[in-house]
Structures are given as structure tokens and as C-alpha cells.
Amino acid sequence: MSTRSVVPFGPQHPVLPEPIHLDLVLEDEKVVEAVPSIGFIHRGLESLVGKKDFNDYTYIAERICGICSFMHGMSYCEAVEHIMNIEIPERAKYLRTIWCELSRLHSHLLWLGLLADGFGFESLFMQSWRLRENILDMVEASTGGRLISSVNKIGGQLKDVPNDMIRGFVAKLKDMEKDIREMTDTFLNDYTVNSRLRGVGILTKQQALDLGAVGPFMRASGIALDTRKRGYAAYSNIELEPITSDIGDCYARTYVRIQEIFQSIDIIRQAAEKIPDGEVAVPVKGFPSGEYFMRVEQPRGEAIYYVKANGTKFLDRFRVRTPTFANLPGMLETLKGCQLADVPMMILTIDPCISCTER
Amino acid sequence: MLKVSKSPWLLHYDGSSCNGCDIEVLACLTPLYDVERFGIINTGNPKHADIFLITGGINKQNESVVKQIYSQMPNPKVVVAVGICACNGGVFKDCYNIMGGVDKVIPVDIYVPGCAARPESIMDGVVKAIALLDEKRKSVGKEAAE
Amino acid sequence: MTDGELITITLSDLVPKVLQMKHDGYRLAQICAVRTKEGYELSYSFAKEYDMVNLRLAIGEDDEVTSISDIYEPAFLYENEMVDLFGVKIKLISLDYQGKLYRIAKETPFK
Structure with missing residues (x-):
């Protein structure tokens, strides 16, 4: 006869870089239900608009x-620009695209490392973070910051990047492609890694739709939507x-993110070819009045920003629905029926970002 | 720094940080910065740890978690607050759910500034913590002898 | 100006409208609340492919809203969030945290 027990998971847990708490209801080693509670890093930053x-x-x-610091700042600015009817210069738009994709590259490489760490493949973790440092060098060279870049402003960008530097990025990324492929091939083809990922935590297409999943988590279940x-x-x-992939297991989510790494490199190449010369910002006068829902594709999926302005310098409301928040119901579904030892895999393969979720 | 006297193990807890500093703490472990060459290991168990790295400010809910982890760590121990939020609340100081820096709830020995704190400065903080750990070890020894 | 359609509805319309959305194959994108002078303004956003439709509902402070979590399962998170942060009264949530989803020091800080 199986015994029922409740195991608390988190907030401080070796595989979690961030605090989240789950109450796992187990029948022997099998998870039958998971109940999340959040709020460990809730700051209440939405209220700061006042x-x-x-x-x-x-x-x-x-x-x-x-x-996703850059993308959060950019999306907020785009939402306000929409309300104020500001058309930003073409060059600024392309710079935003390039920085967005650099963010996605470093985020996906970071995630691959955490996943490897999660299933105990230490050297693979080190390899992917070693490659990630090259991307951070590019971010630092062009913005001045490694993670928090602070180059956004309403009406454009605070900094311009020389064309030579952008061409340098493209050349560097081309060189890196071989290294990245060598590293990601281990994720996709290694027997042991595959045994941890394949057939684990399946989310069907219908479930992904019903549970409102977004981003690579949703695309791995066969829904071809990308807010970009x-x-x-x-x-x-x-x-x-x-x-997309139509399998919907942990392997599919890994596959989708790995292919997105190469897609991002391609997007940066396209943007570098098309970027025009010119200004990177326009002056902004007056205060916003109105509301707007802004949707962007972050590395973790679609994020929705709601900005409501009342014609003064303080906004009425700012709200962000982050991808991890939308992916939580899907994650809870994949947890049902899995082994206790596989719980970290389920949590990691949605690429959780708790500080986004709780704001 | 000429030589490192001991190989301290560190425990990392994310208070209410934006992730930036956490990722930089992890980046310290990876090949470019590689704190493991000093024998430093990131552990998940408070009872194994000598240095407590905290990122982010403190709120009502994680206050007890931080105190709990701190009390479980054996003496001598050093607390390092990483990033401006852990030092004094940073940009989130005015948020309704932030009580302030880590020093509101437990004594902090070393403050590492920055938003996000760079790996170089985190390592600098950790190396300073090693020196402090040596000093604290002396007094812990004395207490035991008396 | 908003992204996508904006439909103003009343309290009694909410459940039938949301059922219609479900029937038409929309997925739930987000739910959010805004504090107004009279009470709250709730926005229910639904998406189909890349199109978005927003249902806008203005309620008084004491009005009780029926949960849509039995129609759209993920709604329980958004609804608990509104209860915790804004103090919106919502009945029949499929998984009701009773104000304990966000365990924060200050009750309903946005109220």
C-alpha cells in the first residue's frame, strides 16, 4: 500500500537559484499534486509608479x-511611446532588436547551464557559462553593463553603437557557432542526458492551450506562436x-531553446546588415495620457505590459504579466505523476524566473 | 592577497533580488572567474557553510528564512551582502514590501556595492571575508579555551 | 488606444462572455485590476493566434465578481493575485488561497 506524504520543496534548495516554495503531495516516490506559494521576493515594484x-x-x-533587464526596460518604453504616439528613429529600433537577441542568447546559454547543473553534469554547466561570457562581453562593450544595461529611454536609446562594433559582433558570433553546436550536441545526443529528458514531463498541445503556457514551453508542445x-x-x-517541436517533453523544450540560440545569431546577422545610420533618440515632450497593452517575446515567453497614464508625470498603473507567471499552471500539470527525483527537471525546463513572477 | 589561509565554503540565498546579483554570484563559479581555484565551494547546506552570501533586500516573508539559515551556520561565520539592494534596499527601498538591507535582520560584515555587483567585486568581498574569518577564528578559539 | 479590441461589459455579462471566448478558441492571456475612485477596473485579456481581445469590467468596491477559474484553469493565479494585492472580492475560485498566495506584510497594498 502506498503512503501519502507532503514534502516541502524550497525556498532555499540546492537546485534553485531563486526562492520558490512548493508543497509536493507524494504517493511513495510519485508526485500526485503540487501547490505553489510565492511571495518570497515580492517587492511591490508596480506600486512605485506613484x-x-x-x-x-x-x-x-x-x-x-x-x-531580461534590457527587454523589460525596452517594453516599458515602447508601451509609453505607443501612448504618446512617438515614432523612434529606425536605428534605435534595430539597436533594440540586436540587444534583445543578445539578451536571449545569454539567457538561453544561462538556462542550458542551469539545466546541466540540475541533472548533475557539472562540466557541461561550465562549458555553457564559459560561452555565455562571450555574449556578456558584447553586451558590456556596447552598453557598459553586464546584466543591467540601462540604455533604454522613452523616445529611443541612450547610447549608439558604432557600425564596426556591430560587424565585430556578427563575426564573433559566427566563430562561436561551432563551439555552441559542439556543446549543445551533448544535450541533444548524449545517452545519459537523453535518459533524463526524453519522455519526462509531457505537456500536450491541448494542455498547453488550456493552461495558457507561453514561450518555448508552449512551442515545445507544437504551438507555433512567437510574439516577435x-x-x-x-x-x-x-x-x-x-x-516548434511536437513532442512536448523536457527534451523538446531543450531542443526548442537550443534552436532559438542559432535563430538569435541569425537575427543579429540580419539586423546588422539592415541597420541604417542616423539618430538613436527623439526628444520627448509632455506627459502620457491613455492606456496600452504591450506584448513582447522574452526568452521565457510572451510578457504583457499594461500601462495606464492620466496626463500627469505619474502613471496610474503599471502591470507586467511575466512568462513564468503564465507557465506556472503548466508546470504544476507536468509535475503530476513524475518521480520526486525529476521535480527539479520539471521546474527547470519552464526556465523559471521568480523575480519576474513576483515583481 | 598573497595566500589564502583556508578554503571556505559559501552559501548563497536570494533575498528579494532581481536575479542580476544571483547570476553574477553563479558566474563567479564558472571558468572565467573560477573562485573554486581558491578552494571555495558553493554549498546548499547551511551547516557546511562559512560564508553567507545574500543578494537582494529583506521582506517580511524571507526574514525568518534568513535568520534561520544564519542561526544554523556554525561559528565562525561571515555575512556578505552582495549588491546595493542587500546593502540598503537599493531602488526598491520605497516599495511597500521591502524592509531594507540585510543588516535589518542579521549582522552584516562585508558590503559589496553595485547594481548588479560585478563578479570581480563579489570575489573581492569573498576574499575580504576569508581574512575576517581568520580573525574571527582566533576569538572563537579563545572563547573555547576560557 | 490599446493593442487589440476593447469590449466594455457589466458584472452579469462576465461569465457568459468568457464562456463565449472559450467556445471561440481563445486562450487566457492575463487578468489585471486597476484601482479607480469608485472601485476597480478589471481587464480580462484573451488571445487567439496574435490577436488580443480585452474585456473591461468596472465594479464598485463591494461588488463580488464570479471567478472564471472553472472555465479557464490558469485564472486562479490571477484572481488570487487580485484578491491579495487589491482586495477585489471574488467568489468560487477553483483553488482559493484565502489571501495567502502572496504572503506579504501589508494587506492589499493597492487598495
Whole structure:
């Protein structure tokens, strides 16, 4: 006869870089239910719109999360620009695209490392973070910061990047492609790694739709949606197709993210070819009035920003629905029926970002 | 720094950080920075740890977690607050759910500034912590002898 | 100006409208609340492919909203969030945390 027990998981746990708490209901070694509780890193930054004016709030938005910092800042700025009907210069749009993709590259490489660490493959973790440092060098060279770049402002970008440097990035990424492929081939082909990933934590296409999953987690279940196709920043001039897999297990999620690494390299190459010369910012006058829902594709999936302004320098409301928040119900579904030892795999393969989720 | 006297193990806890500093703490372990060459190991068990690295500010919910981890660590121990949020709350100081820096709940020995703190400065903080650990070890020995 | 359609609805319309959305194959994108002078303004966003439709519901402070978590399962997270942060009254949530999803010091800070 099986025994039922409840195992608390987190907030401080060796495989979790961030605190989240789950109550796992087990029948022997099998998980039958998981109940999350959050709030360990809830700061309440959405309420700061009442204390910082809408220009300064850009810096708060950039600190929602240290990994997608650039994208958070950019999306906030684009939302306000939409409300104020500001058309930013073409060059700024392309710069945004390039920085977005650099963020995605470093985020995916970071995630691959954490996944490897999660299944106990230490050297693979080191390899992917070694490659990631090259991307961070590019971010640092062009923005001045490694993680929090602070180059966004309403009306464009704070910094320009010389064309030579952008061409240098493309050449460097081309060189790196071979190294990345060698490293990612281990994830995709190694027998032991495969045994941890294949057939584990399956989310079907219907479940992904019903549970509102987003991003690579959703695409790995066979839904071809990528918010970049809506054409914010300069994505309307970039050719890209959503990468999908129809298996829906941990392996599929890894596969999708790995292919997105190469897709990002390609996008940066396209953007470097098309980027025009010119200004990178326009002056902004007046205060915003109105509301806007901004949707962007972050490394973890679609994020939705809601900005409501009332014509003063303080916004009425800023709200961000981050991808991990949307992916939690899907994650809880994949946890049901898995082995206790596989729980870290389920949590890691949605690429959780708790600081985004709790804000 | 000419030589490292001991190989301290460190425990990392994310208070309410934006992830930036956490990722930089992890980056310290990886090949470019590689703190493991000093014999430093990142452990998950408070009872194994000598140095407690905290990132992010403190809120009501993680206050007890931080105190709990701190009390479980054996003496001598050193607390390093990494990043401006852990030092005094940083940009989130005005948020309703942030009490302030780590020193509101446990004594902090070393403050590492930065947003996000760079791996170089985190390592500098850890190396300073090793020196402090030596000093604290002397007094712990004395207490035991008396 | 918003991204996608904005439909204003009333409290009694909510459940039938959401059922219609489900029937039409939309997925739940997000739910959020805004504090207004009279009470709250709730936005329910649904997405199909790349199109988004927002249902906008204005309620008084004491009005009770019916949960849509039995129609769209992930809604339970958003609804608990609104209960915890804004103090919106919501009944029949499939997994009701009773104000304990965000365990924060200050109750309903946005209220």
C-alpha cells in the first residue's frame, strides 16, 4: 500500500537559484499534486509608479529581472511611446532588436547551464557559462553593463553603437557557432542526458492551450506562436519562423531553446546588415495620457505590459504579466505523476524566473 | 592577497533580488572567474557553510528564512551582502514590501556595492571575508579555551 | 488606444462572455485590476493566434465578481493575485488561497 506524504520543496534548495516554495503531495516516490506559494521576493515594484515619474520608472522596469533587464526596460518604453504616439528613429529600433537577441542568447546559454547543473553534469554547466561570457562581453562593450544595461529611454536609446562594433559582433558570433553546436550536441545526443529528458514531463498541445503556457514551453508542445512576429522594435523587417517541436517533453523544450540560440545569431546577422545610420533618440515632450497593452517575446515567453497614464508625470498603473507567471499552471500539470527525483527537471525546463513572477 | 589561509565554503540565498546579483554570484563559479581555484565551494547546506552570501533586500516573508539559515551556520561565520539592494534596499527601498538591507535582520560584515555587483567585486568581498574569518577564528578559539 | 479590441461589459455579462471566448478558441492571456475612485477596473485579456481581445469590467468596491477559474484553469493565479494585492472580492475560485498566495506584510497594498 502506498503512503501519502507532503514534502516541502524550497525556498532555499540546492537546485534553485531563486526562492520558490512548493508543497509536493507524494504517493511513495510519485508526485500526485503540487501547490505553489510565492511571495518570497515580492517587492511591490508596480506600486512605485506613484513615487517615480514615468521617465525615471524606466530604471525600475529594468530591474524587474536581471536576466531580461534590457527587454523589460525596452517594453516599458515602447508601451509609453505607443501612448504618446512617438515614432523612434529606425536605428534605435534595430539597436533594440540586436540587444534583445543578445539578451536571449545569454539567457538561453544561462538556462542550458542551469539545466546541466540540475541533472548533475557539472562540466557541461561550465562549458555553457564559459560561452555565455562571450555574449556578456558584447553586451558590456556596447552598453557598459553586464546584466543591467540601462540604455533604454522613452523616445529611443541612450547610447549608439558604432557600425564596426556591430560587424565585430556578427563575426564573433559566427566563430562561436561551432563551439555552441559542439556543446549543445551533448544535450541533444548524449545517452545519459537523453535518459533524463526524453519522455519526462509531457505537456500536450491541448494542455498547453488550456493552461495558457507561453514561450518555448508552449512551442515545445507544437504551438507555433512567437510574439516577435507581431513586429515590435525592428522585427517586422526580420525574417523568422517560430521554432516548434511536437513532442512536448523536457527534451523538446531543450531542443526548442537550443534552436532559438542559432535563430538569435541569425537575427543579429540580419539586423546588422539592415541597420541604417542616423539618430538613436527623439526628444520627448509632455506627459502620457491613455492606456496600452504591450506584448513582447522574452526568452521565457510572451510578457504583457499594461500601462495606464492620466496626463500627469505619474502613471496610474503599471502591470507586467511575466512568462513564468503564465507557465506556472503548466508546470504544476507536468509535475503530476513524475518521480520526486525529476521535480527539479520539471521546474527547470519552464526556465523559471521568480523575480519576474513576483515583481 | 598573497595566500589564502583556508578554503571556505559559501552559501548563497536570494533575498528579494532581481536575479542580476544571483547570476553574477553563479558566474563567479564558472571558468572565467573560477573562485573554486581558491578552494571555495558553493554549498546548499547551511551547516557546511562559512560564508553567507545574500543578494537582494529583506521582506517580511524571507526574514525568518534568513535568520534561520544564519542561526544554523556554525561559528565562525561571515555575512556578505552582495549588491546595493542587500546593502540598503537599493531602488526598491520605497516599495511597500521591502524592509531594507540585510543588516535589518542579521549582522552584516562585508558590503559589496553595485547594481548588479560585478563578479570581480563579489570575489573581492569573498576574499575580504576569508581574512575576517581568520580573525574571527582566533576569538572563537579563545572563547573555547576560557 | 490599446493593442487589440476593447469590449466594455457589466458584472452579469462576465461569465457568459468568457464562456463565449472559450467556445471561440481563445486562450487566457492575463487578468489585471486597476484601482479607480469608485472601485476597480478589471481587464480580462484573451488571445487567439496574435490577436488580443480585452474585456473591461468596472465594479464598485463591494461588488463580488464570479471567478472564471472553472472555465479557464490558469485564472486562479490571477484572481488570487487580485484578491491579495487589491482586495477585489471574488467568489468560487477553483483553488482559493484565502489571501495567502502572496504572503506579504501589508494587506492589499493597492487598495
